[in-house]
Amino acid sequence: MLIRTKSHQDLTEAEVTDESVFQNRRSVLKRMGFIGAGSLLGGVPAANAGLLDWLSGEDQTKGKPTVSQKALSYTDSSHRVDETITTEHKATTHNNFYEFGLSKSDPSQNAQSFQVDPWSLTIDGEVENTITLGYEDLFSYPLEERIYRLRCVEAWSMVIPWVGFPLAALLKKAQPTSKAKYVAFQTLYDPKQMIGQTSRFLGGGIRYPYVEGLRLDEAMNPLTLMSVGMYGKTLPPQNGAPIRLVVPWKYGFKSIKSLVKITLTEKQPPTTWNLSAPQEYGFYANVNPKVDHPRWSQASERRITTGGLGADKRIPTLPFNGYADQVASLYTGMDLRRFY
Amino acid sequence: MLKRNQLGNKSIVIIKTIIHAMCLYFLMSRFYFAFTDQLGGDPVQAIIHFTGMSAFKLLLLTLAVTPLAQWSQQGKLMRIRRMLGLWCFTFAVAHFYSYTAFDLHFDFLLLGSEVIKRPYITVGFFAWVLLMLLAITSLPILVRKLGKRWKRLHNWIYASALLIGVHFWWSVKADITEPVVYFVMVVGLLSLRWQKLKRYLGSARR
Ligand code: HEM
Numbered sequence: 001m002l003i004r005t006k007s008h009q010d011l012t013e014a015e016v017t018d019e020s021v022f023q024n025r026r027s028v029l030k031r032m033g034f035i036g037a038g039s040l041l042g043g044v045p046a047a048n049a050g051l052l053d054w055l056s057g058e059d060q061t062k063g064k065p066t067v068s069q070k071a072l073s074y075t076d077s078s079h080r081v082d083e084t085i086t087t088e089h090k091a092t093t094h095n096n097f098y099e100f101g102l103s104k105s106d107p108s109q110n111a112q113s114f115q116v117d118p119w120s121l122t123i124d125g126e127v128e129n130t131i132t133l134g135y136e137d138l139f140s141y142p143l144e145e146r147i148y149r150l151r152c153v154e155a156w157s158m159v160i161p162w163v164g165f166p167l168a169a170l171l172k173k174a175q176p177t178s179k180a181k182y183v184a185f186q187t188l189y190d191p192k193q194m195i196g197q198t199s200r201f202l203g204g205g206i207r208y209p210y211v212e213g214l215r216l217d218e219a220m221n222p223l224t225l226m227s228v229g230m231y232g233k234t235l236p237p238q239n240g241a242p243i244r245l246v247v248p249w250k251y252g253f254k255s256i257k258s259l260v261k262i263t264l265t266e267k268q269p270p271t272t273w274n275l276s277a278p279q280e281y282g283f284y285a286n287v288n289p290k291v292d293h294p295r296w297s298q299a300s301e302r303r304i305t306t307g308g309l310g311a312d313k314r315i316p317t318l319p320f321n322g323y324a325d326q327v328a329s330l331y332t333g334m335d336l337r338r339f340y
Numbered sequence: 341m342l343k344r345n346q347l348g349n350k351s352i353v354i355i356k357t358i359i360h361a362m363c364l365y366f367l368m369s370r371f372y373f374a375f376t377d378q379l380g381g382d383p384v385q386a387i388i389h390f391t392g393m394s395a396f397k398l399l400l401l402t403l404a405v406t407p408l409a410q411w412s413q414q415g416k417l418m419r420i421r422r423m424l425g426l427w428c429f430t431f432a433v434a435h436f437y438s439y440t441a442f443d444l445h446f447d448f449l450l451l452g453s454e455v456i457k458r459p460y461i462t463v464g465f466f467a468w469v470l471l472m473l474l475a476i477t478s479l480p481i482l483v484r485k486l487g488k489r490w491k492r493l494h495n496w497i498y499a500s501a502l503l504i505g506v507h508f509w510w511s512v513k514a515d516i517t518e519p520v521v522y523f524v525m526v527v528g529l530l531s532l533r534w535q536k537l538k539r540y541l542g543s544a545r546r
Contacts, residue, residue: 089381090381090382091381092381093380093381094380094381094382095381098514102514102515104380104381104382104385104386105380105381105386156382156385200515200517201515201517203515204513204514204515205514205515205516205517206514206515276514277513277514292457294458295458295459295460295510295511296454296458297450297453297454297457299450300447300450302384302443302445304381304382306377307377308374308375308376308377308378308379308383309371309374309375309377309379309383309384309387309438309442310375310441310442311377312384312442313445314444314445314447
């Protein structure tokens with residue numbers, strides 16, 4: 001049982017705001033290279049530190065200690081790829097989560113004071129029962145561990161032990177109507193906590209809140225997971241706490257994080273990266289070694305598991321990220337070059 | 341004109357020593373951290389990013405030497421230009437090597453097709469080849485041999501800087517603010533040489 005006093009919470013919130021404002025300013029300056037360039041040109045006494053910053057590209061932002069992750073109880077499942085699992089440290093410090101900054105190390109540094117409890121996730125739209133889940137409810141489904149490959153569109157990959165439940169379980173409870181054809185997902189929008197949402201400099205110029213989508217049959221596929229944990233514990237904020245989607249046969253950006261809303265729709269919903277660069281990111285985004293990203297090859301990938309420079313391997317990318325048996329039938333008759 | 345506050349030879353040696361020490365330190369320490377897995381989740385991306393940004397920054401500093409020497413009337417500053425240029429090339433070599441060795445794992449077929457197929461890599465590659473030509477021809481013996489032609493050849497540094505600006509621009513996924521700022525810095529440094537460039541381009545056309 002967690003007991004929090006009012007004053008304690010107030011204090012935390014004040015800290016959060018201060019921190020994010022500070023990080024915000026620092027980060028803008030840093031990204032412009034001005035912290036260094038400014039002192040370089042100004043020739044002030046502190047010039048050396050600034051110049052060093054600029055030359056070293058040193059990241060000055062330091063995160064608070066990691067928020068506490070709780071151990072989860074779950075059962076094993078048959079969904080386990082028999083490949084080396086990525087170390088927890090790498091999976092939790094190398095993240096694309098622009099809400100918390102653009103570089104891969106930003107989220108683990110900027111997300112540590114993120115509040116996940118209380119939380120509210122709503123399932124609405126073309127459903128018989130609109131459902132709202134609070135923080136505790138997220139953990140009320142029977143949880144299982146699944147070891148999935150994660151293939152980023154940037155041609156690197158990891159193997160991650162997720163803890164969660166099939167999205168289908170949730171959708172069945174909500175009972176999609178006959179009109180429901182697609183499922184739209186939405187990340188929390190809270191610029192106070194998510195510095196990436198405060199300006200386009202910090203947020204990479206994509207639109208917020210981040211939105212994603214699946215076809216209903218994709219969403220109902222047994223592989224499609226609602227994840228509430230990884231490595232046996234609740235999710236850390238940088239990996240999408242308290243609840244995120246995991247769609248292992250699609251590029252990572254489909255696996256939307258920190259979900260607040262799931263809406264069943266009749267029409268194909270807009271998706272963030274597709275809006276940002278339609279020629280580079282499609283709605284389907286199935287892992288496909290034959291269809292290159294315009295700027296790099298998707299035929300192979302760098303598998304990040306453990307170790308320093310040179311320790312990873314470049315391996316061939318598999319159609320549907322190795323899950324073709326379970327999902328290829330969803331796309332029979334479709335031209336996957338056109339629907340990339 | 342009185343030249344009382346001219347930098348002495350000793351100051352130049354000190355400046356040079358500091359630059360050497362800093363560049364060497366950052367290059368070695370970053371690779372040390374990368375090899376020992378202390379550079380975030382993906383040391384490969386981190387090292388490509390670090391070497392690329394450093395090479396670009398050193399190129400900007402190289403281009404800033406001449407205007408700075410003129411403005412401050414410290415002619416001796418020109419002596420640090422060559423070493424900055426060579427350090428820029430050193431980081432560019434580390435950048436290209438990191439991409440080839442640690443990202444592509446020496447898959448030369450893939451390297452070849454990426455250089456041909458991906459505009460941002462193509463542009464970076466040309467910039468890199470230019471830097472290499474300039475680095476080689478900065479050997480004192482070649483500088484002497486080339487005589488007047490050396491200057492013409494080394495004007496290609498401006499083309500290289502523009503190409504790297506484009507390479508950076510095209511390499512980003514979403515927000516282009518940072519590359520735009522760098523591009524503006526390149527254009528700014530080139531515009532200080534507008535008269536010279538105009539003359540040069542004019543003579544090239546004739
Ligand atoms: C053979 C030549 C080159 C190749 C193959 C190459 C390759 C790359 C790659 C793969 C990236 C990372 C893109 C990403 O992760 O999004 C990159 C970024 C970059 N490169 Fe190069 N590059 C080359 C030449 C150069 C040169 C000569 C310079 C500068 C002197 C340079 C400066 C940069 C900069 C500033 C970035 C952006 C850093 C970042 O955002 O990660 N590159 N390059």
